[in-house]
Amino acid sequence: MAISGRNAIHSLLFLILSLLSVSVIFYLLDAPFIAALEVIIYAGAIMVLFIFVTMMLNIGMEGRTEKKWLRPRMWIIPSLLAAVLLADFILAITYIPGSPPVDQAILPKQVGISLFSTYLLAVEIAAILLMAGVIGAYHLGSQKKKITHRFLIKN
Amino acid sequence: MLTVPVEIQIMLAGILFLLGLIGLLVRRNMIFMLMSIEVMFNSAGMVFVIAGNHWRQPDGQVMFIFILAVTAVEVAIALALILQVYHHFKTLDADSVNKLRDHN
Numbered sequence: 001m002a003i004s005g006r007n008a009i010h011s012l013l014f015l016i017l018s019l020l021s022v023s024v025i026f027y028l029l030d031a032p033f034i035a036a037l038e039v040i041i042y043a044g045a046i047m048v049l050f051i052f053v054t055m056m057l058n059i060g061m062e063g064r065t066e067k068k069w070l071r072p073r074m075w076i077i078p079s080l081l082a083a084v085l086l087a088d089f090i091l092a093i094t095y096i097p098g099s100p101p102v103d104q105a106i107l108p109k110q111v112g113i114s115l116f117s118t119y120l121l122a123v124e125i126a127a128i129l130l131m132a133g134v135i136g137a138y139h140l141g142s143q144k145k146k147i148t149h150r151f152l153i154k155n
Numbered sequence: 156m157l158t159v160p161v162e163i164q165i166m167l168a169g170i171l172f173l174l175g176l177i178g179l180l181v182r183r184n185m186i187f188m189l190m191s192i193e194v195m196f197n198s199a200g201m202v203f204v205i206a207g208n209h210w211r212q213p214d215g216q217v218m219f220i221f222i223l224a225v226t227a228v229e230v231a232i233a234l235a236l237i238l239q240v241y242h243h244f245k246t247l248d249a250d251s252v253n254k255l256r257d258h259n
Contacts, residue, residue: 008187011187011190018197019197025167026201026204029164029204031207031216034204034219037220041223049230050186050190053186053238056238057186057237057241057247111213111216113213114214115213115220118214119217119221122217122221126224129228130227130228132228133228133231136231137232137234137235140235141238
């Protein structure tokens with residue numbers, strides 16, 4: 001549904017749902033650190049970027065959707081999804097005291113030790129990449145008329 | 156904690172990758188294409204984490220952190236490019252941005 005929706009905002013919200021489910025899968029795979037990172041960075045930071053640009057470009061049909069929101073029929077599917085999430089949550093809460101602690105999980109400590117000993121060079125390369133990304137985004141995002149990319153100038 | 160066989164997990168990641176690929180090929184809106192690329196990145200990272208979990212090594216999760224960094228940079232640059240394209244063409248349709256194509 002994240003890729004088949006008509007409205008950009010709706011499919012972005014479905015994409016957030018997909019990311020959250022991927023995060024739960026990571027948690028089930030004994031990787032709680034990666035699950036937390038997935039929620040924080042993907043669903044937090046990257047989705048904020050997407051939604052910001054989508055709002056800025058004014059895609060979506062705000063005028064019509066606001067009228068549609070007032071009808072109660074629009075609330076059926078979201079409330080069903082929310083009810084499923086709530087049932088899951090209650091099930092998880094009631095299930096946790098009976099479940100034994102994780103036995104063989106790869107802890108964040110091991111990940112950190114491996115990250116900063118074996119893959120130290122890769123960390124530095126990733127830092128350089130992030131720096132280049134910041135500079136490139138600043139250059140491309142600047143609104144001056146003079147600094148437009150030459151391939152995009154209209155003939 | 157989870158006793159699903161590895162083949163099923165890899166299959167799940169493959170299905171996710173396939174969904175992203177279908178979205179990338181079908182949709183023509185640039186933001187939707189970028190979202191499909193995100194889904195594909197997710198499935199690739201999921202394969203890394205599955206493999207790291209299978210052999211009980213932290214390397215898979217380290218690789219997922221690198222994929223996360225690459226994805227963040229890619230999204231920032233691509234959204235800046237989308238803003239530029241929208242300011243110049245007033246559309247987000249990927250088929251209408253074909254100035255580099257030779258019209259013969």
